Every structure is written in structure tokens, then in C-alpha cells.
Amino acid sequence: MMKMKEIVLAISAHPDDIEFFAGGTILQFSRAGKDVYFLITTNGCRGSLDPQTDLEELVTTRKGEARAAAEILGVKDVFFLDYEDGFLDRVPHLELRERYIYYLRKLKPNIVLTFDPWNPYEPHSDHRKTALAAFESCYFCHYPLFHPEQNLAKHFVSEVWLFRSPTPNNWVSLTSKDLRVKIKALLKHRSQMQMLVQEVLEQLQAASVDTSILEQMDIKTLVDIFVRQEAENVGKEGKQKYAEAFKVFKLGYVEDVKKILQSL
């Protein structure tokens, strides 16, 4: 049976989400010859702890960072929907779903990655909103009477991989090299890594922890420590050294029929 080219689309709310939760997995997908694309829903204009931030400047910076990080992971292209960061709830659900359906039909991914819409502890409304609309779009994009005005052929998504899931069923093991590349990609999101480091230091100080040793370290070392620790924690749950975790859904009858075809 001839194997078709596999295509992956990761749909996120913000420019650095995918690298955090699925950067190593994206790297493995692109290394395996899959065409990988990123679709970023908001413009990331609130990713700063500085109240004086020029929002437009930050949007430009974050787009550049997202492209640089994606390049390190072997991603073919990055698409931006440019909705306002932090206020995605203002966008009608069906408008967002239509936008995702458009990109699914245009790019024709077999695998779609996004947040888990049913994570009850997800505090960010942009993540929740993105997740539900993205998950639904994977179901509706193959019904031709939904948005025929797009003039695009219907498409069937066979797998959805949900990250930040409270009930993962698939752990992707990362080698030390994979983790190094994931960290390298995350460091391309320089504005966000500066924010992350500052945030963690402030959290520790608020908890009366002496941060003087950490304050002497450079951003690269600190990001390495935090991301490695997270990969270890996830890895422990999946009995791996380092890992990323997903709730994977196989949609429709693809797997069953594939088994039958292989036996013919």
C-alpha cells in the first residue's frame, strides 16, 4: 500500500505554546519527513510584564521569534490569525471554527495538535477557546455543507493530539538531543523566556525563597533548568527520562480499515 505524505498542523493560542508543550514531538515529526505547519491564533501582544510595553512592537517581535523557533524545529510555515491576545473570548466561537476549518482544508493535515479543551484546570481563556474550536473544526472540516463559500475541498483529519491534557494516553520520549533542540527553539522566544524567568524568580521570592544563586545565572541556563525539569516530570509519568504527553484521538474508522488493507 503506497504511503501518502503525512502532514501535521499544530494550532495554538499564542506564539510560544507549541514549543513549550510539543516542541520535541514537532521536531520528531519533521525529522521523520512529515510536513509540519503552525497556526497561531492570537498576536501575542500581552506577553510582557512591563506595563510600558509597546504592543505593536511586541507583536512584531513575537512573530519573528515564532518563525525563528519554528525553523529550528523544521516547521515548513507559520500562519497567524492575529486575534487580540488575552481577549479571544470576544471572538464568536463559530467564526474561529470557520478560520480553523479553512486552514485544515487548505493544508490537509493528517495529524492536528492543540490544547485539551477538557482540561478543567486550564486557567487561560485563550487556550480553552482555541482548543474547543480547533477540536470541533477537525470534525466539521469534512462536511461539505459547512462553509462551501471557502471553495476548498472537504478534508478528513485522522488524528488529534491534545497537549496540556489531565488524562494523557501517549508519552513521546525525548532524547537529550531532542530536549536540547526544544530548548534552543524556546530560547528563540527571547521576550517570553525573559518573562518566564522573571516570573519564576518573583514566584520564588513571594514564597520567601532566596533566589540570589539563580539571579547570577544567565537566561539560557535558567530556561534549561526549568524546561529540563518539566520534561523529567512528564517523563516520570510515562516511564521515560524526558517526555511530552498527549491525549491522542484517532478519528473515524481509519485505523480499523488500515489494518484490514494491510492483511489483504
Ligand SMILES: [Zn+2]
Ligand atoms: Zn499560551
